[in-house]
Amino acid sequence: MPNAKPDSSSAPTRSFQGLILELQRYWADYGCVILQPYDMEVGAGTFHPATTLRALGPKPWKAAYVQPSRRPKDGRYGENPNRLQHYYQFQVILKPSPKDIQDLYLKSLYAIGIDPKNHDIRFVEDDWESPTLGAWGLGWEVWCDGMEVSQFTYFQQVCGIDCAPVSGELTYGLERLAMYVQGVDRVYDLNFNGRDGDEKVTYGDVFLQAEQEYSRHNFEHADTAMLVRHFQDAEGECKALLAAGNRDERHDMALPAYDQCIKASHVFNLLDARGVISVTERQGYILRVRELAKACGEAWVRTEAGGAAAKA
Amino acid sequence: MPDLLLELFSEEIPARMQGKAADDLKRLVTDALVKAGLTYEGARAFATPRRLALNLTGLPARQADMKDERKGPRVGAPQQALDGFLKSAGLASIDEAQIVSDPKKGDFYVAVIEKQGAASEKVIAAILPEVIDKFPWPKSMRWGAGSMRWVRPLQSILCVFGPETEETATVPFSVDGLASGNVTHGHRFMAPDAITVRRFDDYAEKIEKAHVVLDAARRADIILHDARDLAFACGLELVADEALLAETAGLVEWPVVLMGSFDEAFLDVPAEVLITSMKNHQKCFSLRDPRTGKLANRFLLVSNLIAEDGGRAIVAGNERVIAARLSDARFFWQTDLKTKLEDRVEKLKEITFHEKLGTQFERVERLQRLAREIAPLVGADPAMAARAALLAKADLVTEMVGEFPELQGLMGRYYALEQGEPAAVAAAIEDHYKPQGPSDAVPSDPVTIAVALADKIDTLTGFWAIDEKPTGSKDPYALRRAALGVIRIILSNELRIALCAAPLKIEADLLAFFADRLKVHLRDAGARHDLIDAVFSLGNQDDLLMIVRRVEALARFLDTDNGANLLAGVKRGTNILRIEEKKDGRAFDGDPDHVLLAEQGEKELVNVLDAVVHHVEDHVGKEDFEGAMAALAELRPAVDVFFDNVTVNAEDGRLRENRLKLLNRLREATLKVADFSKIEG
Numbered sequence: 003m004p005n006a007k008p009d010s011s012s013a014p015t016r017s018f019q020g021l022i023l024e025l026q027r028y029w030a031d032y033g034c035v036i037l038q039p040y041d042m043e044v045g046a047g048t049f050h051p052a053t054t055l056r057a058l059g060p061k062p063w064k065a066a067y068v069q070p071s072r073r074p075k076d077g078r079y080g081e082n083p084n085r086l087q088h089y090y091q092f093q094v095i096l097k098p099s100p101k102d103i104q105d106l107y108l109k110s111l112y113a114i115g116i117d118p119k120n121h122d123i124r125f126v127e128d129d130w131e132s133p134t135l136g137a138w139g140l141g142w143e144v145w146c147d148g149m150e151v152s153q154f155t156y157f158q159q160v161c162g163i164d165c166a167p168v169s170g171e172l173t174y175g176l177e178r179l180a181m182y183v184q185g186v187d188r189v190y191d192l193n194f195n196g197r198d199g200d201e202k203v204t205y206g207d208v209f210l211q212a213e214q215e216y217s218r219h220n221f222e223h224a225d226t227a228m229l230v231r232h233f234q235d236a237e238g239e240c241k242a243l244l245a246a247g248n249r250d251e252r253h254d255m256a257l258p259a260y261d262q263c264i265k266a267s268h269v270f271n272l273l274d275a276r277g278v279i280s281v282t283e284r285q286g287y288i289l290r291v292r293e294l295a296k297a298c299g300e301a302w303v304r305t306e307a308g309g310a311a312a313k314a
Numbered sequence: 315m316p317d318l319l320l321e322l323f324s325e326e327i328p329a330r331m332q333g334k335a336a337d338d339l340k341r342l343v344t345d346a347l348v349k350a351g352l353t354y355e356g357a358r359a360f361a362t363p364r365r366l367a368l369n370l371t372g373l374p375a376r377q378a379d380m381k382d383e384r385k386g387p388r389v390g391a392p393q394q395a396l397d398g399f400l401k402s403a404g405l406a407s408i409d410e411a412q413i414v415s416d417p418k419k420g421d422f423y424v425a426v427i428e429k430q431g432a433a434s435e436k437v438i439a440a441i442l443p444e445v446i447d448k449f450p451w452p453k454s455m456r457w458g459a460g461s462m463r464w465v466r467p468l469q470s471i472l473c474v475f476g477p478e479t480e481e482t483a484t485v486p487f488s489v490d491g492l493a494s495g496n497v498t499h500g501h502r503f504m505a506p507d508a509i510t511v512r513r514f515d516d517y518a519e520k521i522e523k524a525h526v527v528l529d530a531a532r533r534a535d536i537i538l539h540d541a542r543d544l545a546f547a548c549g550l551e552l553v554a555d556e557a558l559l560a561e562t563a564g565l566v567e568w569p570v571v572l573m574g575s576f577d578e579a580f581l582d583v584p585a586e587v588l589i590t591s592m593k594n595h596q597k598c599f600s601l602r603d604p605r606t607g608k609l610a611n612r613f614l615l616v617s618n619l620i621a622e623d624g625g626r627a628i629v630a631g632n633e634r635v636i637a638a639r640l641s642d643a644r645f646f647w648q649t650d651l652k653t654k655l656e657d658r659v660e661k662l663k664e665i666t667f668h669e670k671l672g673t674q675f676e677r678v679e680r681l682q683r684l685a686r687e688i689a690p691l692v693g694a695d696p697a698m699a700a701r702a703a704l705l706a707k708a709d710l711v712t713e714m715v716g717e718f719p720e721l722q723g724l725m726g727r728y729y730a731l732e733q734g735e736p737a738a739v740a741a742a743i744e745d746h747y748k749p750q751g752p753s754d755a756v757p758s759d760p761v762t763i764a765v766a767l768a769d770k771i772d773t774l775t776g777f778w779a780i781d782e783k784p785t786g787s788k789d790p791y792a793l794r795r796a797a798l799g800v801i802r803i804i805l806s807n808e809l810r811i812a813l814c815a816a817p818l819k820i821e822a823d824l825l826a827f828f829a830d831r832l833k834v835h836l837r838d839a840g841a842r843h844d845l846i847d848a849v850f851s852l853g854n855q856d857d858l859l860m861i862v863r864r865v866e867a868l869a870r871f872l873d874t875d876n877g878a879n880l881l882a883g884v885k886r887g888t889n890i891l892r893i894e895e896k897k898d899g900r901a902f903d904g905d906p907d908h909v910l911l912a913e914q915g916e917k918e919l920v921n922v923l924d925a926v927v928h929h930v931e932d933h934v935g936k937e938d939f940e941g942a943m944a945a946l947a948e949l950r951p952a953v954d955v956f957f958d959n960v961t962v963n964a965e966d967g968r969l970r971e972n973r974l975k976l977l978n979r980l981r982e983a984t985l986k987v988a989d990f991s992k993i994e995g
Contacts, residue, residue: 084638098459101469104325118503122617122628124565125363127328129453140455140466142326147631148596148615156457156467167459187634 010196014114015183017196018205021114021176022068025092028113029066032106034094037067042261043268046071046132047093047173051260054135054295055302056095057160057169059309063097068176072268074224074275077217080210083188084181087216088209092174099156099170107154107172111146115183122147130155134267134291136162136299139171151179161299162292177205220275229273233287236266240294244301252310256301263294315355318370318438318485319514321472321498322446325364327465329564331452332361332530335465338450339366346441351377352434360528362567364502367528369514373475377431386423389413396423403427435475439487439494442473446489462490472498472511482512500524501567503619525568525620534563540571541614545601548573550610553600558593565597566618572625574598574633578611580640583647584728585609590718591643596636646713654733655708655726662707668791670780674707677772681706684768687817692767692809694760702742702765705730709743723747738762749799756806763803767811770796771818778824797831804858813856825856832858836865844994845869851989860937867939868988876947883953884990887977890962894974902974910972915952915959922952923979930986942987949983 012020030036040050047069048054056063069091077087096103104125108118116123125142130153132138141155153173157165177189186192190206197203240262247255270287273279279287302308320343327335340359347354347370355372386399396408403425405411411423447462454463462468473494476482484496497508498521505524511517518528527533537559538552545552563569580588585600585608592598592613599614615632617625662675671677685703689696709715709726727744731737738761745757746765757766773796777783784793804811813820813828820828833846849855849864871877895901911917929945962973984990 083641099457099467101458101467119619119622120627121631122619122621123503124618125326126565127326127330140453147628148598148635149631156455158455166456166461168455168457170457182631182634187638 012196016193018176018180018192018194020196021180021183022090022092024114025110025174026066026068028110029094032064034064034066034096037065039067039069040264042264043072044069044264045073045267045271047091048132048135048137048171049264049267050093051257053093053095053169053171054137054160055256055260055299055308057097057157057165057171058163058299059303059307060167061097061307061309062167063095063169066092066094069093072271074216074220074272077213077220077275079217080190080206080213083190084178086177086189086209086213087220088212090176092176094172094174095169096172097169098167103170103172104154107144107152110172111151114179116146125154128153133288134270135160135295136292137295141171146182149178149182151175151182161302162296163299163303180205220272221277224272224276226273226276226278229269229276233266233269233273236262236269237290237294240266240298244297247301251304253301253304256298256305256308259301260295260298263291263298266294267291315372316375316434316475316477316482317513318368318373318475319472319511319517320368320370320442321511321517322366322464322468323364323470323472323498324366324464324468325466327361327363327366327564329363329561331465332363332366332564333560335366335449335451336361336368336530339368339445342445342449343368343441344370346445347373347437350437350441351380351431352437361530361564362526362528362533363565364567365498365526367517371478371514373434376433377437379431380429382427382429384425384427386411386425388419389421389423399423399425435483435485438473438475438485442471442485442494443487443489446471460490462492468492470495470497470499472496472517474512476513478513500526501618504568527568530560530563533566533569534559537562537569537571537616540569541599544571544573544614548601548610548612549603550601550612551604552614553589553602553609555593555599558597558599562597562616566616568618568620570617570620570625572615572617572629572632573612574615574629574636575612576633576636576640580644581609581611583640583644584724586721586724587643587647587714587718588640590721591639592636594718595639596632598632598636642717643714646717650712650714650725650729651732655705655729655735658708658711659704661711665710668776668780668782671776674710678704678707680772681765681768684772684817685764688767688811689760689764691811692760692763692807694764698736698738698761699742699764699768701735702739702746702761703768705735705739706743706746706765706769742766749802750795752798756802758807763807763809766803767800770800771820774800774824774827775820778821778827783827793827794831797828798835801828801832801835801858805862808859810857810859813858815856820856828858829855832861836862841865842869842994844992845872845988848988848990848992851992852985863937864939864988867943870940871943871947872993874947876950877943878995880947880950880953881990881993881995883950883957884980884984885993886957887953887980888991891974891977891981894963894970902971902978904975906972906975906979910968912969913960915956916973916976919949919952919956919976919980922949923976923983927979927983927986930983934986939987946984946987949980953980 011017012023014021014024026036037052044050050069052065052067070088071091072088074087076085078085124145126145128141128143130139130141137160139155139157143150144152144154155171157169157171159165180192181189184192190204190210192205193202194205194208195203240259243255243259243262247253247259270291304310336359340357344354344357352373354370358369360367384403387395400408405425411425413421414424415421451465454465456463457467471492471494473485474482474496475485484494487494496511498511499506500509500521501524509520509524511520521528541552588609589600592600601610601612602608603610613636617628621628659678662678663673665674667674667677681703682700685699686696689699705726709722709729712725714725715722723744727740730740730743738759741759742762742765745762746769748754748766749756757763774793777791777793782791813825829850833843836846837843845865845868849861855861872881906920911920926945926949930942933941933945960973964970
């Protein structure tokens with residue numbers, strides 16, 4: 003049952019932040035570690051090391067967190083009712099995926115006000131692949147009354163490494179879900195804080211200006227020569243850290259190296275948005291990021307959290 | 315006789331995989347059972363989004379007993395041979411083997427292995443884990459901490475076996491820790507509780523009560539009927555879509571069709587765009603007004619739930635999503651209209667057609683030239699053809715085609731009409747891709763024909779130039795389809811085009827590919843392949859229409875008495891000639907010497923031949939193949955008389971040579987119409 007009362011300003015059906023709070027409470031009650039967003043620019047919640055790296059190795063792991071996600075190419079100068087270059091994902095990772103993971107997910111929808119007795123909830127085939135992370139999995143996009151509200155994936159491979167055990171990943175598109183439960187057609191009209199009248203703060207109040215400014219940056223002004231250098235720097239630093247972290251069987255700098263991989267990936271997305279990458283170059287950049295991700299994954303499984311046996 | 319019920323209950327199976335999975339389950343289980351000696355009377359398999367089920371009826375209660383005799387080494391054979399025999403026959407000592415005497419070979423050992431048939435239950439329990447383990451899903455996955463693979467996590471296995479009326483028993487087995495049982499579940503939301511099952515009858519009945527329609531065909535039927543009823547009640551009709559129907563039937567266990575509507579203003583966007591958007595993104599059916607044929611501002615969705623509020627929330631939710639989707643589509647339409655098609659052509663430089671064949675822009679430049687040159691051959695205005703070719707690919711860089719690639723061509727036509735292009739140009743933009751498949755219509759408008767031929771010929775010559783020809787079953791660029799398209803366009807429009815001459819300039823190797831495709835095409839249409847060979851064998855055949863005319867005339871001719879007899883005579887003569895040519899290691903060309911014509915039969919033939927060759931050439935020159943065949947028929951009496959009265963291999967060498975020259979003339983005469991040696995019979 004939803005914890006907040008329907009008329010409370012923090013009810014998930016009334017405020018954007020209430021929706022986040024409710025999901026956090028729900029997954030905290032299940033035993034997840036509730037993390038804060040990763041402090042780097044990423045394209046999706048999956049990039050957070052709490053998903054990418056923790057999905058590797060034998061150790062069980064349960065975590066949930068909000069992740070601001072940046073897709074520079076999706077910017078629309080604030081003019082599109084539901085397309086954003088910066089938006090929020092709510093990410094849950096359960097390793098190994100529990101037998102009742104679908105039920106757990108459905109109950110979380112109930113908690114935020116979506117009753118499956120009145121809403122048509124469907125699991126529609128969707129194979130997930132991240133070429134830059136060297137990752138793929140099978141699962142579904144979850145539809146609620148015809149709208150895609152979540153991605154549901156059983157990771158099979160991450161960083162080119164087979165996942166065993168397999169993690170179940172749930173990604174909620176928070177803005178869409180909020181628009182749905184609040185009955186709003188334009189993302190900027192979402193009630194952010196659940197208050198009315200003068201006290202009401204909308205999603206537009208918080209983010210519209212940012213969308214306009216970042217769209218300008220992403221499409222028109224980002225310095226491409228600098229970005230190309232940054233890509234090379236991040237790539238070089240990632241490789242250097244991977245080399246420096248080698249300790250015989252073990253590795254002791256997988257996480258800092260992976261940060262550089264994330265950075266390279268985001269810089270690539272910016273370059274892509276600036277339209278300076280040709281089709282053939284594009285493939286080359288993706289492969290270079292994937293090589294970094296694979297090397298980081300291989301380093302991670304040689305760390306303690308990655309499951310490497312403690313040194314005698 | 316006992317029955318078997320198997321149900322594999324899982325998380326949601328992709329709709330497109332369900333049908334084949336049900337068939338595979340039936341085939342794999344029945345094959346394995348039959349191989350183990352268990353036959354059955356009936357088998358039926360079913361699939362829903364969450365389960366595969368198999369009902370097998372009329373199985374025996376146990377396998378038949380088996381007795382197998384295995385012959386071993388002779389008595390007194392070396393110990394090594396005896397040991398090998400004992401091991402292979404599963405005997406502990408040689409005393410267990412029988413000794414059989416053979417009058418020729420002496421005494422030898424025979425092991426009699428008697429195997430009692432196992433209870434069917436045991437056989438089934440042994441077979442099923444293997445079937446599940448090796449199930450041929452197009453894509454499968456692991457989950458949790460297990461190692462088993464299934465399309466999505468497998469949650470339970472129901473397997474019961476027993477007589478039709480009495481109690482049945484669970485067939486006990488397990489797969490990666492998942493044990494079989496006699497329990498299943500109903501609809502995910504409407505009846506999630508456990509259901510205990512004894513056999514198929516009560517299974518089907520109980521899960522239907524639990525809101526699961528087991529049979530996919532029935533789910534499709536329900537959807538179709540309810541959709542038609544709902545449409546009819548509003549004075550509308552359903553825009554039929556078989557693929558969508560099958561897909562929606564694979565997305566629900568309990569179909570509930572609901573109607574929603576959208577803002578009429580969206581109807582300004584072309585109907586195909588709205589239909590495609592609703593279908594691709596939302597799996598919704600479109601509706602139209604049967605009187606005007608125009609799209610209505612309504613849609614049908616197939617939900618999986620009898621909602622407590624009667625579906626109000628579901629319809630409202632879907633309407634919002636549809637409205638967002640359609641406003642995207644309208645945005646694409648309006649944005650696209652702001653840029654003229656010719657102004658988009660420059661952007662085709664960014665689209666690679668093929669790494670080695672350049673961009674779509676370069677291709678369009680070639681298409682323009684080629685279409686302009688082809689135009690006079692097909693009765694099209696060259697300027698119109700070039701214009702259509704210029705615009706033919708421009709819609710590839712529109713927003714709409716970027717979103718819905720299947721609308722390529724069609725959008726080009728809409729945009730062309732909107733910017734005031736002539737109807738023939740607009741039609742050519744849409745139809746130059748045709749014919750795509752064997753059932754697709756063949757273009758008949760001259761401008762379209764010119765662009766369609768240019769498009770296909772450019773593709774073929776391009777891929778031939780970079781040596782990317784189809785091999786075996788691999789034809790990634792659909793070159794066979796392109797060649798067949800050219801053939802169908804030429805034949806159905808009765809076009810006279812010499813493929814090897816300008817402007818097409820097709821080279822020998824590609825022409826041979828056309829010849830092959832033409833053969834397949836004509837064979838499919840019922841023509842004799844040997845007649846096609848007989849015409850192609852003439853060489854220099856690059857006018858497809860004439861080839862076909864010749865084959866048809868030849869077929870009719872050979873159906874007549876004269877034709878059949880002449881063929882027999884010519885073949886006889888050609889055979890003799892071939893043997894003698896081989897014997898002497900030389901050809902017998904050159905005119906026969908009239909002085910050496912000794913017999914009346916050969917004199918006759920020479921006279922007739924001269925006249926006939928003349929007539930045949932005359933008719934062939936006028937492309938009158940019927941006439942040429944009729945002229946050839948004049949040879950028949952003389953040929954008959956020749957073979958009745960004249961000995962070719964005369965003792966006098968000069969006579970023999972002269973007669974062989976005569977036969978050579980006869981062969982040459984028939985080669986004016988076809989190579990008779992390729993004709994069977």
